[in-house]
Amino acid sequence: MTQSTSSAAVGPLPEAVRALAEADFSAVAGRFSAAGYTVAQPADGILTIKRPGAPARASVLVSVGVHGDETGPIEVVAHLLDALSHEANALAVDLMLCVGNIGAIRAGKRFIDADLNRMFRAERGTLAGTAEAARADVMMAATTAFFDGAGPVRWHLDLHTAIRPSVYPTFAIVPELIEAGARGQLVDWLGAAGIGAIIMNPQSAGTYSYYSAEHHGAAGTTVELGRVGTLGQNDIGQFAEAAQALDALLHGVGPASAGRSPHIFNTAQQIIKLSDRFQMAFGRDTQNFTALPRGAEIARDGDTVYTVQHDEEYVVFPNPDVRVGLRAGLMVVRAS
Ligand SMILES: [Zn+2]
Structure with a gap:
């Protein structure tokens, strides 16, 4: 098409x-x-x-x-x-x-x-x-x-x-x-x-x-x-x-057990917007599952600085424009 x-x-x-x-x-x-x-x-x-x-x-x-x-x-x-x-x-x-x-x-x-x-x-x-x-x-x-x-x-x-x-x-x-x-x-x-x-x-x-x-x-x-x-x-x-x-x-038909297995990620941290001073280190157009290295800044919000805690974390749903108190992004790590 x-x-x-x-x-x-x-x-x-x-x-x-x-x-x-x-x-x-x-x-x-x-x-x-x-x-x-x-x-x-x-x-x-x-x-x-x-x-x-x-x-x-x-x-x-x-x-x-x-x-x-x-x-x-x-x-x-x-x-x-x-x-x-x-x-x-x-x-x-x-x-x-x-x-x-x-x-x-x-x-x-x-x-x-x-x-x-x-x-x-x-x-x-x-x-x-x-x-x-x-x-x-x-x-x-x-x-x-x-x-x-x-x-x-x-x-x-x-x-x-x-x-x-x-x-x-x-x-x-x-x-x-x-x-x-x-x-x-x-x-x-x-x-x-x-x-x-x-x-x-x-x-x-x-x-x-x-x-x-x-x-x-x-x-x-x-x-x-x-x-x-x-x-x-x-x-x-x-x-x-x-x-x-x-x-x-x-139709009541279960999935074939030999199907492909999705990659599993665990949540490392939720990035919560605490105030109007919240600033993300990257824009909301960032691709989901973009990798960031240990120590990299994710966001800062007054005295709070969010940084990558694992060797590698992936960012999902980055959105600095959410209202205060809501999740502005999710950081995930590979499960095993
Ligand atoms: Zn949706």
Whole structure:
């Protein structure tokens, strides 16, 4: 497929993509409902599909569009769910689908007032009155209802695309607190999905997937699937492996154990912005997983100077422009 950087007119969006981007579930909901599932829309942008009388099924939460400008996963899931709804009986798990920041998607923006993926915690400080705080409350209530009474097998795949280039084009953040067995299965799935690197995270940054892991016992992960693109113009080919792995999961097919193993990284330090004096030693356009040597300055903030503590640390998500109190970057090291 040829890529064009011009603003040449593109055709209309495929109907399934348009519908999901607008959180219009009517077509797929109707098909699953007709196949005997219990289908509900507990809130705007949230769809649950459960098989009545089948309590042993795995419960899978798939979220897209938590950042409104990350449209690739919306396209992927739209096509996948549309196809699955035409063979509805093949759905082998209880599914909750969540289209995250509906307002921002509509506006073609990353967020309306503030980053939604920092709101999944009690402490919101000055962000308490934002549109995203209210949306996170709705999403958490629906998530609680979905996992309440669910069986022990619980997944949450929160699908994103990265906003900057990365040494590993696809990578995932996995909370360390996930029980070892479930975490191993999640890592296997991420390998099957073609994810190149996994960061083990010991501490919540207020993300949706960490919330599901911490409060609902889900094997939750934030997955970065390639680059941000415009809805309808994404190079869907870059998401093929992830789409295939997600499709298999929804069909109840486990990942082949002989799949590729992602590189595993542990978190070395979180770089927290303490004040408005915060200055990072490099810009927010720095590639994810850029290596820095021992002793190198990462940032300074008044009397606090963050430096590299290991022989080599890699920087992920550098962003000096976050609000005071939030994470301005993550430093990771290779695990063994
Ligand atoms: Zn994102």
